[in-house]
Amino acid sequence: MTGLLLGAAQQVLDSQPFCGLVGARITEFGDGAAVLEIDVREELTQQNGFLHGGVLSYAADNALTFAAGTTLGPAVLTGGFSIQYIRPAAGRTLTARAEVVHTGRRQAVARCDLYIVDDEGAETLCAVAQGTVLSARPT
Numbered sequence: 001m002t003g004l005l006l007g008a009a010q011q012v013l014d015s016q017p018f019c020g021l022v023g024a025r026i027t028e029f030g031d032g033a034a035v036l037e038i039d040v041r042e043e044l045t046q047q048n049g050f051l052h053g054g055v056l057s058y059a060a061d062n063a064l065t066f067a068a069g070t071t072l073g074p075a076v077l078t079g080g081f082s083i084q085y086i087r088p089a090a091g092r093t094l095t096a097r098a099e100v101v102h103t104g105r106r107q108a109v110a111r112c113d114l115y116i117v118d119d120e121g122a123e124t125l126c127a128v129a130q131g132t133v134l135s136a137r138p139t
Contacts, residue, residue, distance in 0.1 A: 005029050005030045005070075006026060006027075006028070006029045006030070009026045009029040009034070009066060009069075010025065010026050012066075012074070013025070013026050013036075013062070013066075018058075019062070022038055022044060022055060022058060023038055023039055023041070024036055024037070024038050024058075024059070024062065025037050025038075026066060029066060029070065030070055031070060032067060032070050032071050032099055032100040032103075033067050033070065033097070033098065033099040033100070034063050034066035034067040034069075034070065034097075034098050035063065035095060035096065035097050035098075036059050036062050036063040036066065036095075036096045036098075037093055037094065037095050037096070038055065038059055038093065038094045039092070039093050039094075040089075040090075040091060040092055040093060040094060040116075048088070049090065050088040050089055050090050051088075051089035051090070051091075051094060051116065051126075053085060055094065056083065056085065056089060056094065056096075056114055056126065056127050057083050057129075059094055059096035059112075059114060060081060060083050060096055060098075060112045060114060060127065060129035060131070061078055061081060061129075061131070062096070063096035063097065063098035063112045064078065064081055064098045064110045064111075064112050064129065064130075064131040064133060065077070065078050065131075065133050066098065067098035067099055067100050067108075067110045067112075067133075068100055068103070068108035068110050068133030069133070070100070071100050071103040071108050072103060072106075072107075072108050072133065072135045073135065073137065075135065075136040075137050076108075076133050076134065076135060076136055077133070077134050077136050078131060078132075078133055078134075079107060079131070079132035079133060079134040080131060080132055081129050081130060081131025081132070082129065082130060082131070083127055083128070083129040084127060084128050084129070085126065085127045086125055086126055086127055086128065087124070087125075087126050088126070089114075089116040089126040089127070090116065091116035091117050091118040091119070091124070092116075092117055092118060092119050093116070093117040094114065094115070094116055094117075094126075095114070095115045095116075095117055095123065096112055096113075096114045096115075097112065097113050097114075097115070098110050098111065098112035099111060099112075105135075106134065106135045107132055107133060107134050107135065108132070108133045109130070109131070109132055109133075110130070110131060110133060111128070111129065111130045112128065112129040112130070112131075113125060113127075113128055114126055114127040114128070114129070
């Protein structure tokens with residue numbers, strides 16, 4: 001069952017043209033959690049060679065929303081989120097791990113830890129985010 005959920009989540013991600021530009025993929029999805037990964041490429045970096053903050057923000061936004069979608073259902077929208085950058089992201093892969101901390105009838109609150117993975121596979125926390133995701137179901 002989890003593989004079916006993951007495949008459906010990846011189809012939703014693939015239907016968003018911007019996701020294709022950054023090369024995002026869902027690697028875990030279900031039970032109030034989601035993991036989104038992006039391989040670091042030169043065109044995703046800023047002038048100092050670090051992964052652009054907008055890419056981290058995008059990853060947090062989508063991971064938060066996908067995690068909340070596991071508890072609210074598939075029709076969800078970001079209500080808002082905040083992100084704190086801890087250190088510059090330089091490495092091979094960005095991993096955004098989100099989990100729901102509370103779900104109500106029409107909204108969920110989730111948090112996301114963003115890690116940069118180096119060539120040896122070591123993870124370093126580079127940002128944290130928290131957000132509110134809203135159900136887009138008609139009332």
